[in-house]
Amino acid sequence: KQEVTQIPAALSVPEGENLVLNCSFTDSAIYNLQWFRQDPGKGLTSLLLIQSSQREQTSGRLNASLDKSSGRSTLYIAASQPGDSATYLCAVLRKTSYDKVIFGPGTSLSVIP
Amino acid sequence: NAGVTQTPKFQVLKTGQSMTLQCAQDMNHEYMSWYRQDPGMGLRLIHYSVGAGITDQGEVPNGYNVSRSTTEDFPLRLLSAAPSQTSVYFCASSLGTSGRSTDTQYFGPGTRLTVL
Numbered sequence: 001k002q003e004v005t006q007i008p009a010a011l012s013v014p015e016g017e018n019l020v021l022n023c024s025f026t027d028s029a030i031y032n033l034q035w036f037r038q039d040p041g042k043g044l045t046s047l048l049l050i051q052s053s054q055r056e057q058t059s060g061r062l063n064a065s066l067d068k069s070s071g072r073s074t075l076y077i078a079a080s081q082p083g084d085s086a087t088y089l090c091a092v093l094r095k096t097s098y099d100k101v102i103f104g105p106g107t108s109l110s111v112i113p
Numbered sequence: 114n115a116g117v118t119q120t121p122k123f124q125v126l127k128t129g130q131s132m133t134l135q136c137a138q139d140m141n142h143e144y145m146s147w148y149r150q151d152p153g154m155g156l157r158l159i160h161y162s163v164g165a166g167i168t169d170q171g172e173v174p175n176g177y178n179v180s181r182s183t184t185e186d187f188p189l190r191l192l193s194a195a196p197s198q199t200s201v202y203f204c205a206s207s208l209g210t211s212g213r214s215t216d217t218q219y220f221g222p223g224t225r226l227t228v229l
Contacts, residue, residue, distance in 0.1 A: 003227060031216070032216055034216075034217065034218065036218075036220075041223075042223070043203055043221055043222045043223050044156075044203065044205075044217065044218075044220040045119075045220070046217050046220075047219060049216065049217050069164075071118040082210060089155075089156070091218075093216060100158055100161070101146075101158070101171075101218065103148075103155050103156040104154045104155065105153075106155065
């Protein structure tokens with residue numbers, strides 16, 4: 001059974017700091033991995049999607065990497081801003097049941113001005 | 114494009130009542146799904162559809178029904194509401210599930226349901 005975990009559960013950093021969020025999954029047979037952002041009381045917004053054949057994706061200050069062999073992905077946020085404060089979730093689309101996306105529990109990020 | 118829309122935003126039901134949560138998308142996406150989000154449980158898949166006329170169960174389907182008569186709409190029906198169904202419900206859509214397409218999921222704003 002595919003399980004997705006995220007460490008840490010919560011993170012507080014001062015503005016301007018670079019930071020890394022971690023996502024681990026137990027089954028490496030995945031089609032892709034996606035990072036989302038969720039603001040309080042809102043829906044999820046897709047940030048980056050990495051196909052299984054890719055190693056990383058970049059969008060602005062965000063960089064996501066994927067290492068299938070070790071079952072890990074990281075989301076790197078450069079020069080953090082208070083507006084980055086949100087919960088970040090990763091999700092995998094697994095090959096054994098390709099219609100279903102499995103979500104991690106999320107990391108709650110707070111960027112202090 | 115409006116993206117994924119959900120109605121209502123908030124709903125309070127009494128135990129035993131039934132209701133339908135509406136979801137619509139205007140991106141011509143084949144894949145649509147319903148999730149519930151609960152504190153400490155994360156997002157869990159209720160039902161999903163890979164195209165009009167095709168639906169299947171997710172992790173937590175009991176107490177919910179779905180149908181997909183058009184590409185655009187994917188309503189979620191609560192047959193007899195129970196307090197355990199108090200949650201935030203999200204609808205999502207994506208272009209496809211083959212893994213060869215982008216598969217980026219787009220989420221609606223959510224429906225906050227309380228069952229008394």
